[in-house]
Amino acid sequence: MLAHIWFGFFVAAFIGALYQWLVQDQGAVFSALMQSTFDMAALSVEISIGLIGVLCLWLGFFKIAENAGLIQILSRALEPLFLKLMPGVPRGHAAHGSMTMNIAANMLGLDNAATPMGLRAMQDLQELNQQSDTASNAQILFLVLNTSSVTLLPVTIFLYRAQQGSAEPTAVFIPILLATSASTLAGLLAVSWAQKINLLNRVVLSYLAGFAILLAALGSWLVSLPAEQMSSNSSLLGNLLLFAVIMLFLGWGWYRKNNVYDDFIDGARQGFEVAIKLIPFLVAMLVAIGLLRASGVLDGAVWILQNLFAAIGINTDFVQALPTALMKPLSGSGARGMMLETMNTFGVDSFPATVAAIMQGSTETTFYVLAVYFGSVGIKHVRHAISCALIADFAGITMAIFAGYWFFH
Numbered sequence: 001m002l003a004h005i006w007f008g009f010f011v012a013a014f015i016g017a018l019y020q021w022l023v024q025d026q027g028a029v030f031s032a033l034m035q036s037t038f039d040m041a042a043l044s045v046e047i048s049i050g051l052i053g054v055l056c057l058w059l060g061f062f063k064i065a066e067n068a069g070l071i072q073i074l075s076r077a078l079e080p081l082f083l084k085l086m087p088g089v090p091r092g093h094a095a096h097g098s099m100t101m102n103i104a105a106n107m108l109g110l111d112n113a114a115t116p117m118g119l120r121a122m123q124d125l126q127e128l129n130q131q132s133d134t135a136s137n138a139q140i141l142f143l144v145l146n147t148s149s150v151t152l153l154p155v156t157i158f159l160y161r162a163q164q165g166s167a168e169p170t171a172v173f174i175p176i177l178l179a180t181s182a183s184t185l186a187g188l189l190a191v192s193w194a195q196k197i198n199l200l201n202r203v204v205l206s207y208l209a210g211f212a213i214l215l216a217a218l219g220s221w222l223v224s225l226p227a228e229q230m231s232s233n234s235s236l237l238g239n240l241l242l243f244a245v246i247m248l249f250l251g252w253g254w255y256r257k258n259n260v261y262d263d264f265i266d267g268a269r270q271g272f273e274v275a276i277k278l279i280p281f282l283v284a285m286l287v288a289i290g291l292l293r294a295s296g297v298l299d300g301a302v303w304i305l306q307n308l309f310a311a312i313g314i315n316t317d318f319v320q321a322l323p324t325a326l327m328k329p330l331s332g333s334g335a336r337g338m339m340l341e342t343m344n345t346f347g348v349d350s351f352p353a354t355v356a357a358i359m360q361g362s363t364e365t366t367f368y369v370l371a372v373y374f375g376s377v378g379i380k381h382v383r384h385a386i387s388c389a390l391i392a393d394f395a396g397i398t399m400a401i402f403a404g405y406w407f408f409h
Helices: 002-022 029-067 070-075 079-085 094-107 111-126 137-147 155-163 169-195 202-224 227-255 260-294 297-311 319-327 332-346 351-360 366-375 385-408
Strands: none
Touching: 002 029, 002 260, 002 297, 029 070, 029 094, 029 111, 029 227, 029 260, 070 094, 070 227, 079 094, 079 202, 094 111, 094 137, 111 137, 111 260, 111 366, 137 169, 137 366, 137 385, 155 169, 155 332, 155 351, 169 351, 169 385, 227 260, 260 297, 260 366, 297 319, 319 332, 319 351, 319 385, 332 351, 351 385, 366 385
């Protein structure tokens, strides 16, 4: 499926460019297309090089915790849930610990820590994969949970809104929680249907209820704070927890009398190898995404949707936020740029800009995460991963629109 989608991106970009040339007399579009390929190829290498340091750092710390036995202890928190959702991953396997750390980092908005831990989890799951070039059920579920994972502290969106002069930067907090929760639930349901996982059992329902209570408690606490304190307290909490994790890893390894320095070097060496392996996969995906932007295909899709909604009598106030939604599965930086462009054009507290901010926090960058996570272990056949992830994206974006109308219209 991935090969067909990738090829389809090129075909759509070529058709869009032909339309601009033959109908709109924009012959420069082909120059823009070629420049985009060079720019995106260079960006792919820049991203991989940028990941080297982060991957070396966090996989080094992770190796310390693993050798000290701490990951196995922490993994027991979510292992009962994973055993129900991923029956192919046996009790006590290293994947339980790495997935637990990744999900926790994602929920706290700690992107720099979440990605290396997620890549480690994908490598652990690959050890159980009977077909090395085809995604296993467990790998698909883990990827979909990553592309739709609940972020409890969307600090970066608060900061962007504050920088643009919003009267209440954190006003989108609850709508974002609703949207990202809907995305995660839809992704879980889609994968469960495809893999015939029974969610109606005591263990899964207990964990879902626990997550809901955690969301409600954290949301109530943050909303009770003054607007100017919510962003700072969210940032403080996230950074404090992040450094506390580092000290926990180091302290536990030191307590167990391990050579924490050598352990760190071993893990960092693995991080370097993973980052280099990602380059071809990132080049392939980012070049295709860049062509869609340069060819005008995304702008055309927004125009079509705007006219479609107007024709059937749906309020179109949210349509100006759709570029962020359309870009989000393709490019994180592209979606961020679309959100900021909407803020600059309509005003940061305008309805389109507010909905765009909710959309930005509702899901992850599906195709980027897919390229990075599956690319790190050489997966070529992704099975139902893309369809389930896009279902989650659609649910998150739809809830973002509804939440925008509910809270701000």
